[in-house]
Amino acid sequence: MKITRRTIVKTGVGLGAGLALGASSARHAHADDGSATPFDDSTVRTLARDLASKSYKPPRKDLPDALAHMSFDQFSAVQFNSEKALWKQDNLAFDVEFFPRGYLYKQLIDVYEVHDGTARPVNYTADMFTSKDPSLNLTGGEGFSGLRIRYALNHPGVMEECAVFLGASYFRAVAKGQTYGLSARGFAKDTGTPTGEEFPTFRSFWLEKPVPGSQSLILHALMDSPSLTGAFRFTIRPGETTLFDVQSSFFPRTDITAGGIAPLTGMYYFDANDRTHINDWRPAAHDSEALQIWTGAGQNIYRPLTNPTDLQLSSFSDAGPYGYGLMQRKRNFHDYEDLALHYEKRPSLWVEPIGNWGEGGVQLVEIPTPSEVNDNIVSFWRPNQPLKAGQSYNFTYRMYWGWDTPWPTHLARIHDTRVGAVTDHPEKVQFVLDFDGEPFRTLPSDTAYHLLAQSSAGEISAITIMPNPEINGVRAFFQLDPGAAKLCELHVQLASAQGPLSETWLYRWTA
Numbered sequence: 001m002k003i004t005r006r007t008i009v010k011t012g013v014g015l016g017a018g019l020a021l022g023a024s025s026a027r028h029a030h031a032d033d034g035s036a037t038p039f040d041d042s043t044v045r046t047l048a049r050d051l052a053s054k055s056y057k058p059p060r061k062d063l064p065d066a067l068a069h070m071s072f073d074q075f076s077a078v079q080f081n082s083e084k085a086l087w088k089q090d091n092l093a094f095d096v097e098f099f100p101r102g103y104l105y106k107q108l109i110d111v112y113e114v115h116d117g118t119a120r121p122v123n124y125t126a127d128m129f130t131s132k133d134p135s136l137n138l139t140g141g142e143g144f145s146g147l148r149i150r151y152a153l154n155h156p157g158v159m160e161e162c163a164v165f166l167g168a169s170y171f172r173a174v175a176k177g178q179t180y181g182l183s184a185r186g187f188a189k190d191t192g193t194p195t196g197e198e199f200p201t202f203r204s205f206w207l208e209k210p211v212p213g214s215q216s217l218i219l220h221a222l223m224d225s226p227s228l229t230g231a232f233r234f235t236i237r238p239g240e241t242t243l244f245d246v247q248s249s250f251f252p253r254t255d256i257t258a259g260g261i262a263p264l265t266g267m268y269y270f271d272a273n274d275r276t277h278i279n280d281w282r283p284a285a286h287d288s289e290a291l292q293i294w295t296g297a298g299q300n301i302y303r304p305l306t307n308p309t310d311l312q313l314s315s316f317s318d319a320g321p322y323g324y325g326l327m328q329r330k331r332n333f334h335d336y337e338d339l340a341l342h343y344e345k346r347p348s349l350w351v352e353p354i355g356n357w358g359e360g361g362v363q364l365v366e367i368p369t370p371s372e373v374n375d376n377i378v379s380f381w382r383p384n385q386p387l388k389a390g391q392s393y394n395f396t397y398r399m400y401w402g403w404d405t406p407w408p409t410h411l412a413r414i415h416d417t418r419v420g421a422v423t424d425h426p427e428k429v430q431f432v433l434d435f436d437g438e439p440f441r442t443l444p445s446d447t448a449y450h451l452l453a454q455s456s457a458g459e460i461s462a463i464t465i466m467p468n469p470e471i472n473g474v475r476a477f478f479q480l481d482p483g484a485a486k487l488c489e490l491h492v493q494l495a496s497a498q499g500p501l502s503e504t505w506l507y508r509w510t511a
Helices: 005-009 025-029 043-052 072-077
Strands: 078-080 094-100 110-115 118-121 129-131 144-151 160-166 170-173 183-185 187-189 201-208 217-224 228-237 242-252 259-266 268-270 290-294 300-304 312-319 323-327 348-354 359-366 377-383 393-402 412-421 429-437 450-455 459-468 473-481 487-496 504-510
Touching (some): 043 228, 144 217, 187 228, 290 359, 300 312, 312 504, 429 459, 429 504, 450 459, 450 473
Antiparallel strands (some): 144 160, 160 170, 217 228, 290 323, 348 393, 412 429, 429 473, 450 487
């Protein structure tokens, strides 16, 4: 079976799938007999710094043949016994369930419970898991491959999965009323480069037992790879918008020039702006439809995603950004017409840097995909300066898993992007942009609008703007004649006589 990005992170309310992680050096920092050892906010950072001074050792993967060679159906049939969930009997706002090892997910992770300043291992027992396959013996699993956090997200007293840490350094979450979509991860290295991507792994987790009545959960993670180690502290608050406050520290073993901070990973298959060579009955299929950026200079950028013919790399240079995210704005079932996958319920994910991250750029990687099973979109922050071996680097940020960006805007927003052919002019491309938002509720009804439009190559013409009462906004038309150009970077804003009044629409057209 081919292991795709989506295979690595795929999970859901059921067991799902994911790459398990390795037995970590952190095991030796804790008593193997289950006794408590001291723990505080500096413990994981100290472990990561010490681990970075040693040579990388691949994680342990040994498993009995019956588990190592499970089929996908067998692995999916394994269920966690909810009565064995961590804190199940404590009447807390959270409990935690675990994933077994097996199938593609052979690597072991260590899990610890932290309480009153001490940490104890969470021990695997065979009665934690059951299988519908009587031939499958789970007694030799010897540990976990990941964990799921549960909380009464949608209904009082009904515990539901709200976040998952499973596979490499991947994690994902949902807000109230949502289903899983895009993922985040701890670090991205060499994404989209010819050298091939390295996937650091979370090798150990520490779960702080919440005090009664607390609506937040603190989770610590130790990350490791041949190139670097990392320490993470996540404060998780599920709700109408699910918040992750993230404190991360990195300790490179080698110089890293193509690193990514706070990476986001999702899937874009097609929509009205890009469905070339796709014969599908649905209007659209994607986890996210656009990259959105609020630059340090205050510019609001909206960049629709594409499923390109060739790998596409885009960089948006900035200093001190206010935030960026992969956004899902279309929230109507009829935008997708998919009764099984419900793309309209998938989260947007916004990253807000805490403190000034300095000079760098938001990177966007768009990878061709022939289907919706591949996670082909990656975005992250890349500092201008390489991460140097032997040094330490700290990044703090807040993640908003929800329905939109966390901040209101007075600007007109892109409601939709459509791209198609121009009748009788096959050399030209027709663009149709719908704008909605606050300006159309506050400006006089006779306001005259125009487009500020430019292209890096070719020529823009036939600009027309008309009211769109269906969205209480306006619709703008324009045509692009690329000439001999194979790539055109387009830049458009809606304006009135008083100046620009919309976010900045950026688009990369390729032949």
